[in-house]
Amino acid sequence: MNQYVAMIITALITGFVTWAGTKKNFKVALKEQDEKIRSNTTTEWKELYEAQVQEKNELKEEYKATRITLEEVKSKQFEMEMKLMKMEADREEEKEGYQIQIEQLTEENEELKEENTVLREENALLKGVKVNGKFNE
Structure with a gap:
């Protein structure tokens, strides 16, 4: 019977150690997965932020170019109006x-x-012809 008890105790200890190791590995894996998700999320938010900053800068440049073009057009319009007035x-x-x-x-x-x-x-007087319905003498 001691033999059975020793086997049961050995099986219980082995099961406990296996369970504890698995639980620890699961916690470590869960923690690693959580950190990976957080890292991915942070990276994605950072990429999104950088894309928005880049788009904002591009829009600023486009606006600046458009404003310059508009000023040139207004200047030419003024010149044309002045030429037209002249x-x-x-x-x-x-x-x-x-x-x-x-x-x-x-x-x-x-x-x-x-x-x-x-x-x-x-001339008619000199020639002696009719002038205004009268003969000139």
Whole structure:
């Protein structure tokens, strides 16, 4: 019987040692897995943060380039508006010059018509022909 008791005690001690070792290994494995998960999570959050920082910096650069382009466009627009205003002023001045020329030519034309009428009458008097419905003697 002592033999059976010794076998049972040996089996119990072996089972206890195996159970304790397995439990410790399980705790160590669980702890390692937890640390690995935390490390992965930290790494993923860090990568996400770095990606967002990089995207933010890229957006800042794009915004800066867009702002510079917008300023250039506004500057060119202002230049074009100034050129257009100058062209309109020049055109208006030119138009006024033409209007003055037209008036002068109209006056000159009227004077020449009057002079032409007078010369025709003088010519008719010299030739003795009918002027304005009357014979000249």
